Amino acid sequence: MALSSKEVLKVGTLSRIRLTPEEVEKFSSQLSAILDYVDKLRELDTAGVEPLAHALPIHNVLRPDEPRPGLAPEQALGGAPQSDGDFFRVPRILNEEAGA
Amino acid sequence: MSAAEPVPTIGLEVHMHLKTRTKMFCGCKVEYDVRPNSNVCPVCLGMPGVLPVMNGKALELAVRMALALGCTLPGLAKWDRKHYYYPDLPKNYQISEYDQPLGVKGCLDIETSQGPRRIGIIRVHLEEDAGKLMHAEGGGNYSVVDLNRTGTPLLEIVSEPDVHGAEEARVYAETLRQLAVYLGVGDCNMQLGQMRCEPNISLCIGADAQGKPRYTPISEIKNLNSFRSVERAVTFEIARHREEYEADPAGYTLEKQGKSTRGWRDDEGVSFLQRSKEEAHDYRYFPEPDLVPFVPDRQWVEEIRRTIPDLPEIRRRRLINDAGLSEYDAGVLTADRLIADYHEALAEYVRDAKMAANWMMQDVMQILNERKIAISEFPLTPQAFGDLVNLVASAVINRNTAREVVLPRMLATGKSAGEIVKEEGLAQTSDESAIEAIVDQVLATNAKIAEDYKGGKKAAFGRLMGESMKASSGKANPQVVKAILARKLGG
Numbered sequence A: 001m002a003l004s005s006k007e008v009l010k011v012g013t014l015s016r017i018r019l020t021p022e023e024v025e026k027f028s029s030q031l032s033a034i035l036d037y038v039d040k041l042r043e044l045d046t047a048g049v050e051p052l053a054h055a056l057p058i059h060n061v062l063r064p065d066e067p068r069p070g071l072a073p074e075q076a077l078g079g080a081p082q083s084d085g086d087f088f089r090v091p092r093i094l095n096e097e098a099g100a
Numbered sequence B: 001m002s003a004a005e006p007v008p009t010i011g012l013e014v015h016m017h018l019k020t021r022t023k024m025f026c027g028c029k030v031e032y033d034v035r036p037n038s039n040v041c042p043v044c045l046g047m048p049g050v051l052p053v054m055n056g057k058a059l060e061l062a063v064r065m066a067l068a069l070g071c072t073l074p075g076l077a078k079w080d081r082k083h084y085y086y087p088d089l090p091k092n093y094q095i096s097e098y099d100q101p102l103g104v105k106g107c108l109d110i111e112t113s114q115g116p117r118r119i120g121i122i123r124v125h126l127e128e129d130a131g132k133l134m135h136a137e138g139g140g141n142y143s144v145v146d147l148n149r150t151g152t153p154l155l156e157i158v159s160e161p162d163v164h165g166a167e168e169a170r171v172y173a174e175t176l177r178q179l180a181v182y183l184g185v186g187d188c189n190m191q192l193g194q195m196r197c198e199p200n201i202s203l204c205i206g207a208d209a210q211g212k213p214r215y216t217p218i219s220e221i222k223n224l225n226s227f228r229s230v231e232r233a234v235t236f237e238i239a240r241h242r243e244e245y246e247a248d249p250a251g252y253t254l255e256k257q258g259k260s261t262r263g264w265r266d267d268e269g270v271s272f273l274q275r276s277k278e279e280a281h282d283y284r285y286f287p288e289p290d291l292v293p294f295v296p297d298r299q300w301v302e303e304i305r306r307t308i309p310d311l312p313e314i315r316r317r318r319l320i321n322d323a324g325l326s327e328y329d330a331g332v333l334t335a336d337r338l339i340a341d342y343h344e345a346l347a348e349y350v351r352d353a354k355m356a357a358n359w360m361m362q363d364v365m366q367i368l369n370e371r372k373i374a375i376s377e378f379p380l381t382p383q384a385f386g387d388l389v390n391l392v393a394s395a396v397i398n399r400n401t402a403r404e405v406v407l408p409r410m411l412a413t414g415k416s417a418g419e420i421v422k423e424e425g426l427a428q429t430s431d432e433s434a435i436e437a438i439v440d441q442v443l444a445t446n447a448k449i450a451e452d453y454k455g456g457k458k459a460a461f462g463r464l465m466g467e468s469m470k471a472s473s474g475k476a477n478p479q480v481v482k483a484i485l486a487r488k489l490g491g
């Protein structure tokens, strides 16, 4: 299954990765090879098989609602490229668009 | 063929914080207004190599809400990653439930000014909140992020497009909040961002040649954080859709323009375009490999179901229909679950829901307001307070003595109503001859007022009542005083 360069560019954009024309070409053949490999699974008849929700055969792993110590603000911010007081500092966001 | 009047068709997405001590997938505390980035850990900061583990309490609360909304719990709910890039989302994905949510197909009954309405619920699912992004003060050319909120357990409730107006949208959101607070599922303090509403608005503009309904493009208004703004934003959008549709009936359709996301400027009262369909996010959902699915245990679910109290709407209806309370009183007494519980216990003790309601409305609520306390901090148990109510009901003391003398002393000393009445000699008298003597005395010294009454001044009766009660130091049974006065003045 060949992936077009347009599709590779779209995946790149969604992943916030800027690709050079050479990379687009390289990745489209690499990604196509991966898809071809996975496509082999389609050869199996899965008509009567329940879709798998998780690779592990367990469920309902829960923890009690009890606080545990985390990191101090200094530690949390320690690895950040930029900080401002107790905050992480990021490039200015102009619109108020939120994802959730 | 004339076009039918367009019908607003609205579905709401409501997000609420669950009332847990810790976050969804880590042990960080859920707190508001604390030092920025002080409730964070490697899990909620999205560091590599960490393992999220589901908060059992959050799951229990979510199941509670889903059951109260009449949802079915499918045999399995699973976690998915929803990918997008934004500085308030450190993992670059949000853990959510995509195609197999916790609860499906429920409903919520609401009471609008146009009568009762039932709004369908498509789904209820769990996810995690993002952090808070703020613009730097002083106009710096950057933004700052506080990740304390990141990973806070969030319940998303998606309604069917059953809402047909701005008031309905507001009442739906209010009723949902009331239910969540009632069930102890969330505090839903909108100022704290614990509840956010996102209405999806469209107008049904008749049908096409095949009879299929046609719609204006759907607009989703993001992050409304007050009931007032829900109502205003929906009103605004309905008018905007009408205008756009009238200007371009062929082009302004869902088919041609799809869905767009809009923001709301509350100060200006206008919505504005954030992104249209062409820029819509491709979230590249896939199953979360770090979290195993939830398979509800039937017995556990039934235990939760048993702990769900009577819902506010059911209690409210019962008070109106069975106890004969006014809509207003019933609304006040059921808005808060603990107040409703108190009233119910008092009503049971004094065996009269309406009488209990009068005391609640006139005395208990007033004390709560004056002292700015919650019902949980009210010093008297329903039984102790009920003793006072019973003393009035059985005419041992009158209403005024109970309210002005006995109740304040009960609150101040913690003594029972009976003790106080006994100690202070407050028991009222219904002795007709004693009361008659007092009334005669009052009529003699207030002959002018008595004449006024006989001359047609009805208000004079109240003054004579008052004087008689005062002369008896408040101990005369007011019903007896009234009867004697009426007899004497009428004759």
Ligand SMILES: [Zn+2]
Residues within 6 Å of the ligand: A070, B023, B026, B027, B028, B039, B040, B041, B042, B043, B044, B045, B151
């Ligand atoms: Zn954490």
